[in-house]
Amino acid sequence: MCIGRIQRKVDIMNIQFKKGVLELCVLSMLFKKDCYGYELVNEISKNILISEGTIYPLLKRLKDEGYFTTYLEESQEGPPRKYYKLTDLGAQTKLELENEWSMFVEGVNRIVKEANDNEQE
Amino acid sequence: MNRNEYLSALSKLLEGIPEQDKNEILYDYSEHFRIGQENGKTEEEIAQALGDVRVIARQFKADCSVRQAETNTSAGNILRAVVAACLLGFFNLVIVLGPFLGVVGALFGFFAASIGISAGGFGLFIGSILSPVLPMLVNLGGFDPVAAAFFAAGLMCLGVLFFIGNCYLARLLYKGTVRYLKWNIEFIRR
Numbered sequence: 001m002c003i004g005r006i007q008r009k010v011d012i013m014n015i016q017f018k019k020g021v022l023e024l025c026v027l028s029m030l031f032k033k034d035c036y037g038y039e040l041v042n043e044i045s046k047n048i049l050i051s052e053g054t055i056y057p058l059l060k061r062l063k064d065e066g067y068f069t070t071y072l073e074e075s076q077e078g079p080p081r082k083y084y085k086l087t088d089l090g091a092q093t094k095l096e097l098e099n100e101w102s103m104f105v106e107g108v109n110r111i112v113k114e115a116n117d118n119e120q121e
Numbered sequence: 122m123n124r125n126e127y128l129s130a131l132s133k134l135l136e137g138i139p140e141q142d143k144n145e146i147l148y149d150y151s152e153h154f155r156i157g158q159e160n161g162k163t164e165e166e167i168a169q170a171l172g173d174v175r176v177i178a179r180q181f182k183a184d185c186s187v188r189q190a191e192t193n194t195s196a197g198n199i200l201r202a203v204v205a206a207c208l209l210g211f212f213n214l215v216i217v218l219g220p221f222l223g224v225v226g227a228l229f230g231f232f233a234a235s236i237g238i239s240a241g242g243f244g245l246f247i248g249s250i251l252s253p254v255l256p257m258l259v260n261l262g263g264f265d266p267v268a269a270a271f272f273a274a275g276l277m278c279l280g281v282l283f284f285i286g287n288c289y290l291a292r293l294l295y296k297g298t299v300r301y302l303k304w305n306i307e308f309i310r311r
Contacts, residue, residue: 020308037149038156051172056149057180060142061307064188077159082152 022050022058024101027086027094030068036081059084067093122168124154134178138185146181179208180306187302190295199295206302217305224294231287239280246273 025044029035035043041055063070067090072080086094122130128151135143150171157167171177186205190198203221207213249269252259261269 036152036156038153041153045170051170051176053150053171053174053177054180056146056153057177057184059149060146060181061184064184078155079152081156082149 021048021101022055023062024094024097026055026058026062027067027090027097030084030086031091031094034083034085036073036083040084062090066090122174123164124151124168127164127168127171127174128154130174131178134174135181138182142181142185179205183209183302183306187299187306190302191299194292194295199298202302203298206305209306213305217302221298224298228287228291228294231290232284235280235283235287237280238283239277242273242276242278242280244273245276246270249273 022044025048026040029040029043037056037059040059041052044050044055045052062068063084066087068084068086070082070084073083075081128147131150132143132147135146138146153171154164154167158164162170183202183205186198186202190202203217206217248259249261249264249266252261252266252269
């Protein structure tokens with residue numbers, strides 16, 4: 001019974017983490033270079049366990065809100081591919097989010113490490 | 122599910138979304154299938170990895186409805202946006218629909234009150250005019266009819282002002298609801 005509750009807490013934490021962090025991941029990838037949809041989805045789902053299909057709604061929303069623009073580029077393998085490109089707003093947001101994330105991760109790690117060190121004494 | 126089944130299911134579920142957006146979405150997903158197959162995956166694998174079509178369609182519809190409500194102020198639009206957000210999950214029924222109904226109810230109450238005040242003022246005005254002429258019909262309880270008439274006029278104006286104020290309040294609440302829905306869709310999603 002105890003394991004069940006713990007698992008539920010872990011699941012909820014995962015879901016919340018992923019939601020908040022997905023935007024950061026997308027912006028970070030596009031900061032490095034323009035990507036097409038499949039590239040983004042593939043790379044993210046390699047590292048984080050999510051339903052791949054839900055990334056596209058996020059991409060559409062971020063595009064509508066002005067974080068990136070899209071363009072079509074001819075490809076040798078077939079029809080043109082749609083590439084996403086970061087706007088200035090997107091780049092700025094990426095830096096801010098990344099900052100927040102680093103501070104957050106550092107803070108949590110510090111607390112966890114501190115608690116672990118104390119425990120070992 | 123294979124590719125065609127997935128895409129046609131998605132297409133059907135996206136009914137109600139502007140044609141341009143819908144076409145773009147379908148383009149993205151068919152491109153996803155195409156590139157996935159180029160990379161050696163089967164249609165079933167790709168469909169499986171994408172996840173439940175209904176969940177995806179609901180997200181698109183919710184985003185779309187909220188944007189509609191934002192650009193075109195109308196009662197229908199905000200209602201559709203709230204419903205679309207509620208469809209995202211049971212939790213939203215509580216934190217979206219509940220407060221929304223409460224706010225709408227209060228707003229209706231305010232409007233009714235403002236109309237009531239004006240109507241009451243109007244009634245009193247008529248009564249105060251009639252009372253010297255038809256004392257059997259109207260009894261002002263000893264109040265001077267002229268004073269009552271002025272008071273009534275004041276009430277009518279108060280009611281109108283209240284009503285106008287409610288219109289501004291409604292507009293404020295509309296914008297607030299749009300912002301709340303956007304926040305909700307982004308962060309509270311199942």
